[in-house]
Amino acid sequence: MAFKKEPIRFDYNNMMSDYVGEKGITPAELKAYKDAAKSAFEAVKAGRGQNMMGWTELPYNQSEVVEDIIATAKDIRKKYDYFVVLGIGGSALGPMAAFQALCHLHHNELPKSKRKAPKFYVEDNVDPERMAALLDVIDVKKTMFNVITKSGSTSETMSQYLIITDIIKKELGGDLASHMIATTSESKGNLIKIAQKEGLKTFYIPDGVGGRFSELCPVGLLPAAVLGIDIKNMLKGAAYMDKKCSSDNLSKNSALTAALLQYIAMEKGCNISVMMPYADSLKLMADWYAQLWGESLGKAVDLEGKKVNVGQTPVKALGVTDQHSQVQLYTEGPFDKVITLIGVDEYRKTVVISDGCEDIPGVNFLCGHTMNELITAEMNATEYALTRSGRLNNRIMLPEVNAYTLGQLMMFFMLQTAYTGALMNIDTFNQPGVEEGKNATYALLGREGYEAKKEELNSRKEKDAKYII
Numbered sequence: 001m002a003f004k005k006e007p008i009r010f011d012y013n014n015m016m017s018d019y020v021g022e023k024g025i026t027p028a029e030l031k032a033y034k035d036a037a038k039s040a041f042e043a044v045k046a047g048r049g050q051n052m053m054g055w056t057e058l059p060y061n062q063s064e065v066v067e068d069i070i071a072t073a074k075d076i077r078k079k080y081d082y083f084v085v086l087g088i089g090g091s092a093l094g095p096m097a098a099f100q101a102l103c104h105l106h107h108n109e110l111p112k113s114k115r116k117a118p119k120f121y122v123e124d125n126v127d128p129e130r131m132a133a134l135l136d137v138i139d140v141k142k143t144m145f146n147v148i149t150k151s152g153s154t155s156e157t158m159s160q161y162l163i164i165t166d167i168i169k170k171e172l173g174g175d176l177a178s179h180m181i182a183t184t185s186e187s188k189g190n191l192i193k194i195a196q197k198e199g200l201k202t203f204y205i206p207d208g209v210g211g212r213f214s215e216l217c218p219v220g221l222l223p224a225a226v227l228g229i230d231i232k233n234m235l236k237g238a239a240y241m242d243k244k245c246s247s248d249n250l251s252k253n254s255a256l257t258a259a260l261l262q263y264i265a266m267e268k269g270c271n272i273s274v275m276m277p278y279a280d281s282l283k284l285m286a287d288w289y290a291q292l293w294g295e296s297l298g299k300a301v302d303l304e305g306k307k308v309n310v311g312q313t314p315v316k317a318l319g320v321t322d323q324h325s326q327v328q329l330y331t332e333g334p335f336d337k338v339i340t341l342i343g344v345d346e347y348r349k350t351v352v353i354s355d356g357c358e359d360i361p362g363v364n365f366l367c368g369h370t371m372n373e374l375i376t377a378e379m380n381a382t383e384y385a386l387t388r389s390g391r392l393n394n395r396i397m398l399p400e401v402n403a404y405t406l407g408q409l410m411m412f413f414m415l416q417t418a419y420t421g422a423l424m425n426i427d428t429f430n431q432p433g434v435e436e437g438k439n440a441t442y443a444l445l446g447r448e449g450y451e452a453k454k455e456e457l458n459s460r461k462e463k464d465a466k467y468i469i
C-alpha cells in the first residue's frame with residue numbers, strides 16, 4: 001500500500017520564552033548550553049554500536065535477519081489464527097505500540113478475511129485473570145507464541161512460558177516447536193538453553209540492545225511482520241531520522257534540540273514529561289515512551305558515582321480524551337511539566353459529522369465538519385490554552401501514521417533519550433532499580449542463589465497494623 005514517506009516535524013516554538021513567557025527558555029539559554037549539547041552529541045556518536053548502544057545500528061545491520069523474519073511471518077500468517085507475545089516491559093511495549101499504531105484499531109474483532117493476519121495478544125503482566133482470559137479466547141492449537149526475553153530469566157515471562165508450555169505439551173502432545181518461537185540473547189540466560197533443547201526457532205536480541213531500545217530488532221520486527229507491517233519501511237524511517245540527527249547543528253538535529261530543551265526544562269524544575277498523542281493509534285506510543293524515558297533517565301547516581309537522584313517522570317495522556325481529564329491540571333496546576341503533543345496531518349480515515357439539530361445552533365455548527373477537523377482544532381486549542389497559561393509545550397507532527405513515520409518517531413525518541421542521558425551525565429542504558437525488583441522477586445519465590453536477598457527481605461521492618469485501616 002502506498003503511503004506518505006515524509007519527514008516528521010518537531011516544533012518547539014512553545015518551549016521558548018517569546019511564546020510562553022517567563023517560564024520559557026530564552027535563545028540566550030540555548031546558546032549558553034550549546035557546548036553541553038555538542039558534548040552530549042559527541043558522547044552519543046562515540047558510543048554508537050558499542051556496549052549498550054547497539055540499537056543505533058539496527059536500521060543498517062539486519063538485512064539477513066529481516067528476510068528470515070519476513071519468511072517466518074508469512075508462514076505464521078498462513079498457518080495460525082492467533083499470535084501471542086509472552087514478555088514484559090521492553091519485550092512487550094514496542095510490539096504493542098506498533099500493533100496499535102499500524103493495525104486496524106479493532107484488529108482482533110475483524111473477520112479473518114479482512115484481518116489478513118492472526119489475532120494478536122501481548123501478555124505484558126502476570127495477572128492471573130489476564131492469563132485465564134487469554135486462554136478463554138485463543139485456541140492453543142491454532143496459536144503461535146513468541147516468548148521474548150533478553151535476559152532469559154525474567155520471572156513474569158518465564159512463568160508465562162511455563163504455563164503455556166505445559167498446555168501445549170498436555171493438549172498437543174508436546175509439539176512445542178510448532179507453537180513457540182523464542183526471541184532472546186544468543187549468549188546469556190535460560191531461554192536460549194530451553195530453546196536449543198526444545199528445538200525452537202529462535203531470533204536473537206543483539207547484546208548491545210537493551211529491552212527499551214529493542215523495538216527495531218527481532219523483538220519488535222517479528223510481531224510486526226506477522227501483523228503484515230512493512231518492517232523494511234519502519235527501518236528506513238529509523239535510518240532517515242538517524243541520518244537527520246547526524247550533526248551537532250541544533251537547527252538540524254531535532255532529537256538533540258529536543259533533548260536540550262527537556263534538559264533545560266528539568267533544570268528549571270519541570271520534572272514531568274507528558275506525552276499526549278492526538279491519535280488513538282499512537283496511544284501506546286506514550287506507554288512505550290514512558291518506559292524509555294523513565295527507565296533510562298531515572299537514576300540514583302551519575303557517571304562518577306555521585307548521588308544525584310535525577311529523572312523526569314513520564315505521564316501518558318491521550319488527546320482529546322484527556323482534555324476532559326488531565327488538561328485542567330496541565331494548564332493551571334504547578335509549573336512542573338513539559339507537554340509533548342503528537343499530531344497527525346492526515347488521518348487514514350475521514351469521518352464527516354452528519355447534518356442534524358438545525359434548530360440548535362450550539363450543536364449545528366459542528367455539521368459538515370469532519371472529525372478530522374475537530375480533533376485537529378482541539379489539538380490546536382489545547383496547545384493555545386497551554387501556551388496562553390505559560391506552560392512549556394512542544395509538538396511532533398506526523399504526515400500520517402505509517403511504518404516509515406513510526407520508525408522515525410521511535411528513533412527520534414531513542415536518540416533524544418540518549419542525548420538527554422548524556423547531558424545529565426548518567427548511565428542511560430542500565431536499570432539497577434528494575435534489577436532490584438527482579439532480584440527481590442526471585443528471593444521471595446525461593447530461587448537458588450538468592451538466599452542472602454531473602455534474608456535481607458525477611459529482616460525488613462514489620463508493618464504496623466495501626467497504619468492499616
Ligand code: PA5
Pocket residue numbers: 088089090091148149150151152153154157210211212213295431434
Ligand atoms: O528495558 C529493560 O531492560 C527492561 O525493562 C526489560 O525490558 C524488562 O525488564 C524485561 O526484561 P527481559 O527482556 O530480560 O525479560
